[in-house]
Amino acid sequence: MSDMDRSFNATAAHATGDPLRTRNAPQASGTHPPDGVIRVAGYEMGEEIARGGMGVVIAARDLVLKREVAIKTLLPGGTDNLAVVRRFVREARITARLPHPGIPPVYELGELVDGRPFLAMKLIKGRTLAAVLAAREQRPCTESTEDLDLTSFDAPGLIQIFAQVCQAVGFAHALGIMHRDLKPANIMVGAFGEVQVMDWGLARSSSRKDEPEPPPAVDPCSATRGGTGDTHFDEPVEFDLSRIGEAMGTPAYMPPEQAQGAWNRVDLRADVFSLGGILCTILTGKPPYIGASVIEVVKRAQIADLSEAFARLDASSADAELIHLAKWCLAPKAADRPPDAGAVAALVEAYRLGVEERLRSAERQRAVLAAKAKEARKRAATEARERHSLEARSAEQWRLLRLRADAAAAILVVAFAGIGFAWWSDRRELERRAEKLECELRCPAARTPNSN
Numbered sequence: 079m080s081d082m083d084r085s086f087n088a089t090a091a092h093a094t095g096d097p098l099r100t101r102n103a104p105q106a107s108g109t110h111p112p113d114g115v116i117r118v119a120g121y122e123m124g125e126e127i128a129r130g131g132m133g134v135v136i137a138a139r140d141l142v143l144k145r146e147v148a149i150k151t152l153l154p155g156g157t158d159n160l161a162v163v164r165r166f167v168r169e170a171r172i173t174a175r176l177p178h179p180g181i182p183p184v185y186e187l188g189e190l191v192d193g194r195p196f197l198a199m200k201l202i203k204g205r206t207l208a209a210v211l212a213a214r215e216q217r218p219c220t221e222s223t224e225d226l227d228l229t230s231f232d233a234p235g236l237i238q239i240f241a242q243v244c245q246a247v248g249f250a251h252a253l254g255i256m257h258r259d260l261k262p263a264n265i266m267v268g269a270f271g272e273v274q275v276m277d278w279g280l281a282r283s284s285s286r287k288d289e290p291e292p293p294p295a296v297d298p299c300s301a302t303r304g305g306t307g308d309t310h311f312d313e314p315v316e317f318d319l320s321r322i323g324e325a326m327g328t329p330a331y332m333p334p335e336q337a338q339g340a341w342n343r344v345d346l347r348a349d350v351f352s353l354g355g356i357l358c359t360i361l362t363g364k365p366p367y368i369g370a371s372v373i374e375v376v377k378r379a380q381i382a383d384l385s386e387a388f389a390r391l392d393a394s395s396a397d398a399e400l401i402h403l404a405k406w407c408l409a410p411k412a413a414d415r416p417p418d419a420g421a422v423a424a425l426v427e428a429y430r431l432g433v434e435e436r437l438r439s440a441e442r443q444r445a446v447l448a449a450k451a452k453e454a455r456k457r458a459a460t461e462a463r464e465r466h467s468l469e470a471r472s473a474e475q476w477r478l479l480r481l482r483a484d485a486a487a488a489i490l491v492v493a494f495a496g497i498g499f500a501w502w503s504d505r506r507e508l509e510r511r512a513e514k515l516e517c518e519l520r521c522p523a524a525r526t527p528n529s530n
Contacts, residue, residue: 118149118188118196132156133166137201140185147185151196163195169279170197172255180246182274202274207239207356208262215363235271236360237400241426242273244353248420251346254284258336258344259327260352262359280327284345329375330365331355334410337379346419347412353422354407354415361400362390366408382410399429 116123116136124137127148133156138149156162167187174184186198243265247257258280266274327336333351335343355366366387369375377383387408391401403425409415416422 116149116151116190116196118190118198121147121149121198123149129153132159132162138198140198146201147198148201149196149198151190152194154192154194157193157195165279166195166197169277169281170195172281172283173199173278175253176250176255176278178246178249180242180273180275181250181278182276200274202266202268202276204266204268204272204274206263207265207267210236210267211262211359211363237426237430238271239265239267239273240353240357240360241423241430243275243356244419244423244426246273246275247349247353248418248423250281251284251349251418251420255281256284256344256346256349257281257352258348259331260349260356261328261331261365262356263328265356329372329379330367332367332376332379333412334380334382335412337376343412345412347415347417349419350407350415350417350422351409351412353419354404357400357404358387358391358408361394361396361404362387364390384408384410397429397433399432403429 116134118138120141121138122141124139127135127137129135133150133152136149136151138147139145140147152162152166156166170184170187173181174187177183182200182202184197184199188196188198190196243260247260250257257275257278259277260275264275264277266276268274326339329337331352333344333348336348359365364387366384367375367378368386369378388405391404394401403422407415407422416425
């Protein structure tokens with residue numbers, strides 16, 4: 079047994095009151111920091127990032143590797159609950175076994191001076207998918223490309239995020255690890271589209287599902303907190319509803335076998351159901367189960383009352399392939415769902431490839447139509463030029479005809495004028511001759527004496 083195991087066993091022994099095991103716990107060196115102040119050797123602590131009912135996450139800087147990290151630990155008094163401590167350690171160890179770009183890596187698992195466990199992990203900057211979807215609900219659909227074009231219910235950016243979630247969970251499933259609490263609030267989306275599946279606190283190996291769950295730590299307020307079923311049960315919660323079992327996780331995204339507390343039937347396909355719930359939320363804006371109280375939501379989850387969710391999916395404007403996939407993943411019977419997240423990832427990828435092919439086909443069709451339109455415009459322009467040239471030639475020919483006609487008319491006028499002048503000249507000459515002859519005929523006597 080390692081020192082770390084002995085240390086956490088000692089913490090667990092203290093929580094259960096076992097003096098023999100407590101004596102094996104190593105003594106913390108140094109003095110305790112002031113109340114509320116968390117100090118971790120080798121790290122410079124920064125601002126608090128998040129705080130829940132049982133834990134807190136603080137930004138820090140690794141002084142050795144000079145990198146930003148997140149320090150996650152339990153709240154003061156958290157070590158009093160053995161189940162909480164075990165689940166915290168299990169989360170760290172399971173996450174460390176999942177070296178995938180979509181799963182935040184764990185750098186270190188240790189213990190604070192007051193005995194609380196802590197883990198150092200990658201610092202994730204961004205927003206949860208739940209926050210992205212909430213912002214979408216508050217913003218009308220536009221043509222903006224802001225937020226990876228997340229403004230429509232089946233926008234490519236959201237489907238890309240969902241595909242990355244499926245790939246990360248599919249990697250875990252390939253190693254036999256199920257998450258058991260997949261929901262938009264446990265998915266981080268970075269500024270550049272990077273996706274991280276968070277909060278593996280309820281994760282478990284599918285090969286060890288027959289082992290009993292940690293004893294329930296009942297929070298009397300948990301059963302009535304919230305109203306949509308999006309409340310997360312960090313521990314199993316018992317409901318006095320004619321023995322409905324122990325629910326652990328988030329009711330709005332639970333498969334019926336998990337909501338019934340039938341842990342021997344909860345396997346990788348439970349995560350597939352939750353993935354279908356996330357896709358349903360992306361496509362419709364609401365999780366599979368909604369109700370006035372958490373208890374109502376749990377009741378619906380236990381009997382797989384999905385009629386409202388399916389009606390919302392049918393009424394959505396999403397592609398039929400996505401609606402079919404969401405319904406397939408949300409099948410009430412585990413045997414009717416895809417076998418694991420890897421299969422879902424393959425289906426999403428096939429859909430995306432189909433969409434891309436349809437887009438390429440549409441682009442090719444648009445290109446063909448554009449080429450035809452360009453050719454038609456070119457042909458129309460050519461015909462217009464030819465028509466203009468023909469009209470210009472016709473006008474030129476008509477002008478030449480008119481010039482020729484005018485010239486011919488002028489020639490005729492000149493000719494007629496010449497003929498007229500010649501006729502008039504001849505006539506005048508004839509008239510003079512006639513007058514001369516007449517004069518000669520009238521005056522014969524005058525010519526006779528002169529002859530004698």
